[in-house]
Amino acid sequence: MDFLQLAVKTGIYALMAGTLVFALGVVTLKNLFHAALSLAAVLIGTAALYLAFHAEFMAAVQILLYVGAVITVIIFAVMLTEHIAERSILQHNKQSLPALLGVLALLVLIGKVLLKTPWPVNPSTLDARVSVSDLGVALMGTYVFPFEVISILLIGALIGAVVIARKGSHP
Amino acid sequence: MNLIPLSHILIFSLALFGIGIYGVLTRRNIIGILISIELILNAANINLIAFSQTTSLSPETGQVFALFVIAIAAITAAVGLAIVLALYRARKTVFADEVHLLKW
Amino acid sequence: MVTADWIYLVPLFPLMAFVANLLWGARFLKNKAAWVSIAASVAACAVALPICVKVFGGARFSNEFVWLTIGSGTLRFGYLVDPLSASLLSMVTIVGTLIQIYAAGYMAGDPRFSRFFAYVSLFMFAMLTLTIANNFILFFMAWEIMGLCSYLLIGFYFEKTSAAKAGFKAFLTTRVGDVGFLIGMLTLFVTLGTLDFSEINSLLTGTSQARLGMNTGLLAMSALCIFCGTIGKSAQFPLHVWLPDAMEGPTPVSALIHAATMVAAGVFLIARSFVIFMAVPGTMPVVTTIGCVTAFMAAFIALTQTDIKRILAYSTISQLGYMVTALGMQGLGAGTFHLITHAFFKALLFLAAGSVIHGTHVQDIRQMGGLFKKMPHTALTFIIASLALAGVPPLSGFWSKDEILLTAFASGHSLVFWTLLLTAFMTAFYMFRLVFMTFFGKARDPKVHAHESPALMTLPLWALAVGAILLGIPGSPMTHHWFQRFLAHAIHHPEYHPSTFVMTCSVVAAISGIALAGIIYLKNIHRAEAIAKTFRPLYQLSFNKFYFDEIYSRYIIRPFNAVGAIFFKFDVSIIDGAVNGAGTGSLWIGAVKNWIDQHIVDGLVNFMGTFTRLLNSIVKRLQTGFVQNYLLIAFLSFLVFIIWELKLI
Numbered sequence: 043m044d045f046l047q048l049a050v051k052t053g054i055y056a057l058m059a060g061t062l063v064f065a066l067g068v069v070t071l072k073n074l075f076h077a078a079l080s081l082a083a084v085l086i087g088t089a090a091l092y093l094a095f096h097a098e099f100m101a102a103v104q105i106l107l108y109v110g111a112v113i114t115v116i117i118f119a120v121m122l123t124e125h126i127a128e129r130s131i132l133q134h135n136k137q138s139l140p141a142l143l144g145v146l147a148l149l150v151l152i153g154k155v156l157l158k159t160p161w162p163v164n165p166s167t168l169d170a171r172v173s174v175s176d177l178g179v180a181l182m183g184t185y186v187f188p189f190e191v192i193s194i195l196l197i198g199a200l201i202g203a204v205v206i207a208r209k210g211s212h213p
Numbered sequence: 214m215n216l217i218p219l220s221h222i223l224i225f226s227l228a229l230f231g232i233g234i235y236g237v238l239t240r241r242n243i244i245g246i247l248i249s250i251e252l253i254l255n256a257a258n259i260n261l262i263a264f265s266q267t268t269s270l271s272p273e274t275g276q277v278f279a280l281f282v283i284a285i286a287a288i289t290a291a292v293g294l295a296i297v298l299a300l301y302r303a304r305k306t307v308f309a310d311e312v313h314l315l316k317w
Numbered sequence: 318m319v320t321a322d323w324i325y326l327v328p329l330f331p332l333m334a335f336v337a338n339l340l341w342g343a344r345f346l347k348n349k350a351a352w353v354s355i356a357a358s359v360a361a362c363a364v365a366l367p368i369c370v371k372v373f374g375g376a377r378f379s380n381e382f383v384w385l386t387i388g389s390g391t392l393r394f395g396y397l398v399d400p401l402s403a404s405l406l407s408m409v410t411i412v413g414t415l416i417q418i419y420a421a422g423y424m425a426g427d428p429r430f431s432r433f434f435a436y437v438s439l440f441m442f443a444m445l446t447l448t449i450a451n452n453f454i455l456f457f458m459a460w461e462i463m464g465l466c467s468y469l470l471i472g473f474y475f476e477k478t479s480a481a482k483a484g485f486k487a488f489l490t491t492r493v494g495d496v497g498f499l500i501g502m503l504t505l506f507v508t509l510g511t512l513d514f515s516e517i518n519s520l521l522t523g524t525s526q527a528r529l530g531m532n533t534g535l536l537a538m539s540a541l542c543i544f545c546g547t548i549g550k551s552a553q554f555p556l557h558v559w560l561p562d563a564m565e566g567p568t569p570v571s572a573l574i575h576a577a578t579m580v581a582a583g584v585f586l587i588a589r590s591f592v593i594f595m596a597v598p599g600t601m602p603v604v605t606t607i608g609c610v611t612a613f614m615a616a617f618i619a620l621t622q623t624d625i626k627r628i629l630a631y632s633t634i635s636q637l638g639y640m641v642t643a644l645g646m647q648g649l650g651a652g653t654f655h656l657i658t659h660a661f662f663k664a665l666l667f668l669a670a671g672s673v674i675h676g677t678h679v680q681d682i683r684q685m686g687g688l689f690k691k692m693p694h695t696a697l698t699f700i701i702a703s704l705a706l707a708g709v710p711p712l713s714g715f716w717s718k719d720e721i722l723l724t725a726f727a728s729g730h731s732l733v734f735w736t737l738l739l740t741a742f743m744t745a746f747y748m749f750r751l752v753f754m755t756f757f758g759k760a761r762d763p764k765v766h767a768h769e770s771p772a773l774m775t776l777p778l779w780a781l782a783v784g785a786i787l788l789g790i791p792g793s794p795m796t797h798h799w800f801q802r803f804l805a806h807a808i809h810h811p812e813y814h815p816s817t818f819v820m821t822c823s824v825v826a827a828i829s830g831i832a833l834a835g836i837i838y839l840k841n842i843h844r845a846e847a848i849a850k851t852f853r854p855l856y857q858l859s860f861n862k863f864y865f866d867e868i869y870s871r872y873i874i875r876p877f878n879a880v881g882a883i884f885f886k887f888d889v890s891i892i893d894g895a896v897n898g899a900g901t902g903s904l905w906i907g908a909v910k911n912w913i914d915q916h917i918v919d920g921l922v923n924f925m926g927t928f929t930r931l932l933n934s935i936v937k938r939l940q941t942g943f944v945q946n947y948l949l950i951a952f953l954s955f956l957v958f959i960i961w962e963l964k965l966i
Binding site: 234237238239240246309310312313 | 941942943944945948949952
């Protein structure tokens with residue numbers, strides 16, 4: 043049992059590490075198409091992590107929505123602007139160093155806080171299984187208002203996106 | 214989920230968030246920036262799921278909000294890419310530092 | 318029918334004629350310009366004479382209106398037709414009309430015909446206004462307009478330098494007197510508080526207490542200053558020098574302005590302000606002396622002059638001296654009487670002389686001679702006028718001159734009496750010297766072809782001749798000096814019984830003068846030269862007019878010129894220098910200011926600009942326009958916030 047746990051543990055850490063590597067790829071790869079594929083890899087890795095948390099539905103949604111829809115849209119956009127994206131020109135601006143230092147500082151500061159903080163653990167939720175019906179009840183019951191707000195936001199944003207992207211809406 | 218301490222998950226998501234921030238700050242291509250934003254949102258989602266499994270009173274709350282965040286991520290992608298297309302059509306560029314109309 | 322207020326029309330008619338001739342004369346009226354002026358004069362006559370007749374009947378008109386209000390005081394204009402102004406008014410209108418009719422013939426063909434009549438009408442307007450003015454201010458205004466007209470008409474032939482200069486001289490010389498008049502007027506106003514003739518009369522003739530408190534010194538000063546006006550206008554010694562030169566003007570002008578009316582205005586002024594002189598009797602001898610000296614001196618000069626008009630001019634001066642003398646001896650009636658009669662016969666003399674000049678085109682009597690047959694009307698009227706002037710009874714001049722002599726004799730001024738008698742003798746002599754040399758004897762200059770003047774000119778001569786003959790009657794003992802009483806009824810006035818002695822003296826003086834002239838100039842013309850040689854200094858003195866012009870030129874004009882030159886030099890060197898210096902200084906200051914402007918003020922402004930630009934070039938770096946820059950800054954700020962929040966600092 044120890045070995046299995048250790049194996050799972052190691053697998054999860056490896057997953058996290060791989061995800062982080064792909065995440066680095068997302069921000070550093072020159073080819074934007076590759077970056078988009080890296081993002082897909084990151085999202086898939088995240089979905090795998092969700093499975094480890096027993097959030098199977100979320101994992102499914104992650105795969106369907108993100109990898110299926112968002113990544114498709116992104117790659118579509120990359121394709122549309124390909125001849126620029128494909129050019130082997132500088133893909134990063136001049137503020138890489140300050141950004142890197144800032145991010146490192148952020149990591150150090152927040153990491154320290156995270157490690158110091160004694161996180162309370164609710165034993166009842168630990169290892170609890172959340173079924174799809176529970177989520178549905180929560181969405182339509184307790185969180186129906188945010189759900190509706192998000193719905194309206196989604197509708198408005200999609201209409202707006204269509205209006206903005208439409209040909210001839212700009213001079 | 215007691216195999217990995219919560220703090221380790223949080224550090225992972227923090228790293229992911231930091232990488233996303235770095236990408237937002239350094240990517241010239243606007244699509245690259247959008248991708249990085251997806252990373253950030255994803256990091257937030259990981260946090261939500263992690264907390265819902267360990268510290269929250271009801272386990273579905275985090276997942277519900279994770280769903281909302283995914284919806285918002287989709288919105289971001291849609292609107293952002295529409296803006297990219299419009300910009301590309303208007304100025305023949307997708308680089309953020311070539312669009313500086315707010316300059317002095 | 319004609320009410321007294323119609324008198325306003327009297328000066329108005331000539332004024333309208335003046336305006337009409339001025340505006341339309343040269344272009345439309347042309348030769349008819351004369352008729353406009355004459356019609357105006359006739360109309361003035363027609364209005365004035367009925368009113369004058371009423372005044373002669375004992376009436377007295379006055380009216381006034383407020384012309385303008387100055388502070389608390391008002392300036393009132395109006396008319397006053399009393400015996401004095403009525404007699405002058407009738408004289409001026411009649412003589413003026415006749416002279417204008419004459420002028421229509423005399424001036425015919427002149428290129429500035431209409432302008433001449435415009436000026437004459439303006440003069441008539443001024444003279445009539447002066448005559449009926451009821452206060453000194455209106456009087457003075459009219460007086461000044463007359464001065465202007467005199468100047469314009471003397472210099473009428475301004476192409477001739479001498480004419481232009483004569484006009485100038487007349488204007489400047491009379492100005493000296495006018496300034497005195499003005500000062501006298503103001504002094505009078507200060508003393509009495511009024512310039513209204515009637516009010517002055519009632520103030521000074523009344524025996525009220527007010528009169529006792531009056532400042533007689535100031536009053537005397539004002540009287541003498543007003544007399545200065547007379548000296549200037551009536552060409553009295555020592556300001557008489559302008560009148561002979563004024564003969565440069567057209568002859569009708571000489572007759573109208575410089576014999577009959579304007580120069581008489583000076584005498585009229587004394588008569589008008591007679592009460593002032595009466596109030597300060599100390600001023601009277603001054604008046605008498607000036608008049609007497611003028612009368613004698615002018616007559617003495619006239620003895621040797623050769624220009625026909627100049628002789629008449631000096632004669633005028635002399636006769637004006639007579640009048641002034643009479644007024645100085647309180648002989649208001651006598652003086653005014655002589656003024657009226659003199660106006661007629663002197664105007665006649667001038668017009669006849671003008672006729673002679675018109676016929677012969679010469680003015681020097683040595684070139685004339687034997688004109689009687691060629692121009693009988695002119696000669697006859699001239700002789701009538703000369704007899705009147707010489708004082709031969711029963712012509713008008715005899716009666717008026719006799720009055721003056723009587724006044725002098727009876728009031729005890731024996732020196733004055735004998736001087737005047739001598740003057741009368743000289744007057745008879747020089748007048749008949751003129752008559753004999755002009756009209757009798759042989760024609761001396763073969764170039765002169767005389768001819769009689771047209772009827773338009775001779776008819777006025779005869780009309781004036783009638784006046785010269787008959788006008789003595791109203792003031793003669795035959796009518797018991799009606800005229801003098803009429804004039805002086807308001808003023809305390811000494812009356813003298815006619816004296817046979819004075820009359821005899823006068824007649825003897827006149828006859829002997831004529832006879833002497835006849836002996837010398839009719840029988841043997843060369844005797845005159847012999848006499849002249851015998852009395853050479855006297856002759857020179859007379860011929861050169863007592864050297865007045867030379868004296869003035871030497872002792873007044875030249876010093877003035879010298880002073881003027883000094884002032885000019887002062888002007889050029891100091892004032893101009895100062896002005897130029899100020900200019901240069903301004904330029905320098907301007908240059909300095911310009912430098913300050915360019916380098917300091919502009920520099921400051923530019924510095925502000927540059928400084929702002931400098932700051933801006935630093936600060937604007939933050940505003941890169943790159944979204945990611947902003948984002949980075951926001952992120953770093955967020956970091957700082959975290960650091961702060963975690964109390965790491």
